[in-house]
Amino acid sequence: MVIKLISCSRNRKGQRGVALITVMLIVALASIIAAQMTTRLQTQMQRSTNISFNQQAYWYALGAEAFTKRVLIKAFKDEQDVTHLEQIWAEEGSNYPVDFGEISGEISDLQSCLNLNALHPKAKTKSESVDNGTGNAAGSSTAKSKTKSTTASSNNSGSRSGSNKQLPAATVLEGLIVNLNIEGIGNFEAEAMVNALTDWLDSNDVITGSGGAEDNDYASREFPYLAANSYLGSVNELRLIEHFTPAVILALTPYVCVLPQNAQHLININTLDAEKPELLQALLDSSLEDAQEILSARDSSGYDDLADFYKLPELTKVKMEKWQKAQFVIDSEFFKLKASARFNNSYFSMSSIMKVSDTQQIQVISRTIGRN
Structure with a gap:
């Protein structure tokens, strides 16, 4: 018991x-379940807050874009036929405080750089640019429409294959690459790069010349791809093209740009950077010293007439051909805004390309999110 x-x-x-x-x-x-639920709830709340903050920063950046339009309208309302570095748009980047953040932006002229898309087969040849009088080759004083200059160069639909030696931009780019004195890069390498870029832009499978590259060259790589056979979308696209090394791209970037779906090759002599004479040296096929003297002789407000530019004593040393004169204008129609916005702990960066069709209408033709 x-x-x-x-x-x-x-x-x-x-x-x-x-x-x-x-x-x-x-x-x-x-x-454990309660802790996980709490953590997920906090994460979701933080995610929602971040999205809200980022969205506000995005709208701040769009506000900078709208403000830029007003700035350009004001600048060209005062001076319709001339674009120069004394105008309000050309001021150095500005910062504007806003509620819980800041907006910053900088405007640059996309006709003070070499348009890489001007190597597209639809671009005008040297003879065509002279025949059509592009860029006031005779040095006459004209107040041409901003829209007309783009239409004339973009709508030339005659495709060409083979040699690109007749394209002014091809000659200029080759000279620019040489002028930058990049280690290991000479005339042969520069020509190869220009030919490879031309093949990347054209729609045929014909290799342009020495150093050219088409689909077969890119398809045989470890990670194969094909040539775009279309306009460039960004300067960064050069990384995909044969012969363009990081050193070359880094050196070229301050001097070149890309106009979306546009083969125009017109350079505003009024807005060329005086600290980057290598581009003018390539445009004129002159010495670096001559290019520096020409830019130094330019007033801060530029030239009201191309004839004044051609009459410069410093320019008499340079023998300019007609196609070289046809490269220059004194007004611009393409501008780029680099905007960034901060709202609380969120940041947003955006690049917008704008086209001035007339003094009252400005169209955003490209918008890139992120730093570029």
């Missing part, structure tokens, strides 16, 4: 121990 009582007592103690452990496991499991 005593043995049975002892056995029952031990069983009850064992059951109570199991029940206690079970309760503790349930409490621990509930605590």
Whole structure:
């Protein structure tokens, strides 16, 4: 009888121990689930907050874009036929404080750089640019429409294959690459790069010349792809093209740009950067010293007439052909805004390319999200 009582007592103690452990496991499991739910809720709330902040920063950047349009309208309302570095748009990047953040932006002229898309087969040849009088080759004073200059160069649909030597931009780009004195890059390498870029832009499978590259060259790589056979979308696209090394791209970037779906090759002599004479040197096929002297002779407000530019004593040292004169204009119609906005801890960067069709209408033709 005593043995049975002892056995029952031990069983009850064992059951109570199991029940206690079970309760503790349930409490621990509930605590873990509650902690996970709390963490997920906090993460979701933070994500929603970040999205809201980022969206506000995005709208701040669009506000900078709208403000840029007003700045350009004001600049060209005062001076419709001339674009120069004394106008309000050319001021260095500005910062504007806003509620819980800041907006910054900088406007640059996309006709003070070499348009890489001007190597597209639809671009005008040297003879065509002279025949059509592009860029006031005769040096006459004209107030041409901003829209007309783009239409004339972009709508020339005659495709060409083979040599690109007749394209002014091809000659200029080759000279620019040489002028930058990049280590290991000479005339042969520069020609190869220009030919490879031409093949990347044209729609045929004919190799342009020495160093040219078409689909077969890119398809045989470790990670194969094909040539775009279309306009460039960004200067960064050069990384995909044969012969363009990181050193070359880094050196070229301050001097070149890309006009979306546009083969126009017109350079505004009024907005060329005086600290980057290598581009003018390539445009004129002159010495670096002559290019520096020509830019130094330019007034801060530029030239009201191309004839004044051609009459410069410093320019008499340079023998300019007609196609070289046809490269220059004194007004611009393409501008780029680099805008960034901060709202609380969120940042947003955007680049917008704008086209001035007339003094009252400005169209955003390209918008890139992120730093570029």
